[in-house]
Amino acid sequence: MAINLHIPARDAIHPVPGIRIGTAEAGIRKADRRDLTVLLLDEGTSVAGVFTRNRFRAAPVQVCEAHLATGPGIRALVINTGNANAGTGAPGLQAANDTCAALAGQLGVQASQILPFSTGVILEPLPVDRLIAGLPAAIRDAAPDHWFEAAHSIMTTDTQPKIHSRRLDLGGATVTITGISKGAGMIRPNMATMLGFLGTDAGLAPSLLQALTRRIADQSFNRITVDGDTSTNDSFIIMATGASGVRIESEQDPRFAPLAQALTDAARDLAQKIVRDAEGATKFMTIRVEQAASTEEALKVAYAIAHSPLVKTAFYASDPNLGRILAAIGYAGIDDLDVSRLTLWLGDVQVATNGGRDPHYREEDGQRVMAESEILVRVALGRGNVADTVYTCDFSLEYVRINADYRS
Secondary structure, eight states: OOSSOOOOOGGGSOOOTTEEEEEEOOOSSSSSSOOEEEEEEOTTOEEEEEEOOOSSOOHHHHHHHHHHHHSSOOOEEEEEEEEOOOSOHHHHHHHHHHHHHHHHHHHTSOGGGEEEEEEEESSSOOOHHHHHHHHHHHHHTOBTTOHHHHHHHTOSSOSSOEEEEEEEEETTEEEEEEEEEEOSSSOOSSSOSOEEEEEESSEEOHHHHHHHHHHHHHHTGGGBOSSSOOOSOOEEEEEEOOTTSOEEOSTTSTTHHHHHHHHHHHHHHHHHHHHHTOTTOOOEEEEEEEEESSHHHHHHHHHHHHHOHHHHHHHHTTOOOTHHHHHHHHTSSOTTOOGGGOEEEETTEEEEETTEEOTTOOHHHHHHHHTSSEEEEEEEOSSOSEEEEEEEEOOOHHHHHHHHSTTO
């Protein structure tokens, strides 16, 4: 079940001028489901991306990185579900390149102007013939208002589509931001088993967009974790078509800051929706670490808590066994941590003071917070003035079942 995951109504999902989207049934893994998606981009669209840091980067990730680095303007994205095309060696690279060549041929552009994406089972050959055979139907289906259909088409073990859409005034011009994401398991920063696609009709210089995309990823998709596993296929793409007439060339442009914030907010919402729909999740947890000496230190502590199976199973059971949180903080890797200066809160309840149980803490207060579906864990380290936040979820019996049965 998804935890308080908002799906916008269709009339609240705004098309992005300059982007058309089509989906089709290609039979990549299962019959009778839309598993192939194309995003067709107007000429002049700036495209930037960040990708997984897993050394076993999937073939489409490698091709995307190469095309973004050396190719002319990107004109289309193609996404398949059901097969990750990862751990497939040279044949997998050939399949990704063949996909690009096939779509490019049908669009009349160069293969290097196509970005391929795959998600699904690792270590299995991509049925590229089926994928290519489905491309004409996906192209025929392409329309500006098919974001909702695409959000469903890119799903794997997700139970809900993940969509964000808004409009904002930028210097007297209306700018649209719409995006979709997918992911439910194998989620960890750098990045998660996730795909994220964010479009805007604002125009951004390519070098400016690439730097901004990295910054946005660090504040959104690189701040979520479900199970601590970094996938082979993670990709986050921003497309800026410029169709609104707004063109931003530098960060000094007064329109840059509000646009950057709106894009960051959109990416953060899409990232949090992945956690809210995590495999088997019943609790959405925000881990906030304050008074750290550095961002690295804050994240070490936040991820130690967020990744602990003992912490996550306690939250699933609504069991205020909060010593598990202190234990995770203790092994986070801060060798000179003075635990006597540490304070811990669970929601509005102060649990630990000066490294020990707060004298006013009552277990029934902890139980009250643990029973909620959204929970804030806040830690003050007493070492500095840096703070950072990570979003995660609990571990349930359903998570085990989903992953045990994933290939069945």
